[in-house]
Amino acid sequence: MKKWTFQDRIIAPSLLAADFGRVRDETSRAINSGGDWLHLDVMDGHFVDNISFGPAMIQAVHETNDIFLDVHLMITRPDHFLPRFVEAGADMITVHVEPESDHDVSKTLAAIRAAGCQAGLALNPATPFEEVEPYLDQIDLLLVMTVVPGFGGQSFMAEVMSKVKSAVALREKSGLSYHIQVDGGVGISTAKTAANAGANVMVAGSSTFSAEDMGAAIQAIREA
Numbered sequence: 001m002k003k004w005t006f007q008d009r010i011i012a013p014s015l016l017a018a019d020f021g022r023v024r025d026e027t028s029r030a031i032n033s034g035g036d037w038l039h040l041d042v043m044d045g046h047f048v049d050n051i052s053f054g055p056a057m058i059q060a061v062h063e064t065n066d067i068f069l070d071v072h073l074m075i076t077r078p079d080h081f082l083p084r085f086v087e088a089g090a091d092m093i094t095v096h097v098e099p100e101s102d103h104d105v106s107k108t109l110a111a112i113r114a115a116g117c118q119a120g121l122a123l124n125p126a127t128p129f130e131e132v133e134p135y136l137d138q139i140d141l142l143l144v145m146t147v148v149p150g151f152g153g154q155s156f157m158a159e160v161m162s163k164v165k166s167a168v169a170l171r172e173k174s175g176l177s178y179h180i181q182v183d184g185g186v187g188i189s190t191a192k193t194a195a196n197a198g199a200n201v202m203v204a205g206s207s208t209f210s211a212e213d214m215g216a217a218i219q220a221i222r223e224a
Contacts, residue, residue: 010201012037017205027065033215037068039203044075048150055088062089079103086115094120109138129163147184156185161197168198192224
């Protein structure tokens with residue numbers, strides 16, 4: 001599998017926007033349309049007010065398709081559930097920094113890497129950037145949420161681009177190499193806004209899976 005760097009422009013279609021009755025076909029469609037990663041939002045109804053899917057879905061996608069699986073755990077106690085997602089075939093596992101997720105962030109990130117996965121850390125729009133600063137040397141990806149997590153189809157919050165810019169500045173200052181990902185309301189115009197701020201991984205749900213031509217939509221976001 002390709003070795004991705006933060007200098008790559010990466011488009012990660014979000015399975016949350018796919019037709020769950022045709023998951024295998026939808027994943028293949030994302031791959032054939034030019035998607036680089038597949039973003040999988042795991043929601044437990046506790047950390048966020050919605051329920052999506054669990055390790056069985058990640059395993060089903062892993063067993064039927066070959067694409068980098070970017071698993072975003074919007075759940076309480078991700079440290080407890082972590083082994084199940086590793087076993088299911090995740091390539092990247094992202095956990096949240098907020099206290100409501102109820103885990104030791106450093107220990108969880110270390111456990112993700114020890115299991116052979118890349119480690120990501122996410123922060124919600126209302127969470128100050130300072131909350132993730134102590135962990136930036138322990139991650140492969142920083143996810144800056146551009147909507148309030150839990151539901152698809154929300155509008156992009158441009159005001160959080162200040163966090164993306166701060167992440168870029170600290171990455172350069174510290175000589176680090178983590179990706180910067182944005183998730184929520186990403187389309188052609190908002191991808192341009194995020195890229196200009198310094199993000200290189202665009203999670204795109206409705207703008208890709210619901211597009212009339214998914215390949216054209218992914219290419220347009222990449223070029224933006």
